[in-house]
Amino acid sequence: MKIYTKFLLVVAMLFASSVVSAEDKEVSTYLQGAYVDVQTATDKLKSIGYEIVTTYAPVEKGHTIVFTNDALKAEGAKPKRAHASVLRLFIDDEAKTISFTNPVYFGKAFMQDDYNDVVFNAQLEAINGAFAGLKGSEDKMPFDDLAGYHFMMGMPYYEDIDELAEATNEELLARARAYEEGKLLLFELKLSDKSTLLGYEIGKETKKFVEKIGRANAAVLPYCVSIEDGLASSLGAKYYLAVSYPQLSMGEFMTISDIPGAITTDLTKPFKK
Structure with a gap:
């Protein structure tokens, strides 16, 4: 009986450890991959159900595609959550790379306590399915820190608009x-x-x-x-x-x-x- 009790205690400790580990998991800010041009990227995004909102040049020899779908717009329609309604893909024609805003990272940051993992993980899976070989950026943060993030003491939080x-x-x-x-x-x-x-x-x-x-x-x-x-x-x-x-x-x-x-x-x- 003592051995069985110890076994259950070890299992419980391992389970608790795995939960803490999952909660503390770092999430990459961006999903980076091999270069595709704007037209190819646009076609891929449309093929998986996204609406192209705009294409914009933030830098020379670089374009950002802003895109959305009904699920994202529904989340963004919630009070004070509009910024979660779009995702972005930066295409660097100079470095020949692409970089997506990670739906899970920015979803949690912008939705705060309203974050719906099912919705934002679905975006992640769709993007990974259409753009093979994407890898997480070195920019990252623990998932649980995203909702209450600020740069340092005295700096604004999400709600400090x-x-x-x-x-x-x-x-x-x-x-x-x-x-x-x-x-x-x-x-x-x-x-x-x-x-x-x-x-x-x-x-x-x-x-x-x-x-x-x-x-x-x-x-x-x-x-x-x-x-x-x-x-x-x-x-x-x-x-x-x-x-x-x-x-x-x-x-x-x-x-x-x-x-x-x-x-x-x-x-x-x-x-x-």
Whole structure:
């Protein structure tokens, strides 16, 4: 009986250890693989049910494909979750590589306690099925740290958004469409009657930060703006850059210390009366 009891105790300890290990598992920020061109990638994404939202050039000789589907839009339609409605694929025509935003990583970061593993793992499986040989990036973070992530003490969390303007949704959308004759509005994705996600172009000088701290993560752009319940907002730039570049050191962050403020300034301009 004592031997049996000890056996059960060992099994229980091993089980507990496996649970802790699963919870503490590190998740790669990006899924990287062999080069395919924009048209080939677009065709592959469409073949597995994705809608192409826009194709954008964040850097010279590089393109980001922003894509979505009904499941992602349904998640993004939940209150304050609009940024989870799209995924991105950066195609580097210079380095001849591709890099997807990992659905599980950004799903957990942007959905917080509303994260649905079934939905975001399904995206991961679909992408891996269509693009063979993808491997996790060196950029990564423990899964359980993603929902409460901030770069360091005093830095913003996911919920610490940049509030850009208040008005009716219709008025805010009208301003975004009209500013600079709509040339900076990269996409408009309606998620519900109360929520729309916009892709917006930031200034030419502002977006140079990508080349400075790592073009491999250029899927960080285009920057997005949420229009929801009469508020135009964007993810706090100090949060969004840090979660997109989790290996960024304090020294590297200081080299772009003016960029978060510049991003907020750029995104506020379209919504001024």
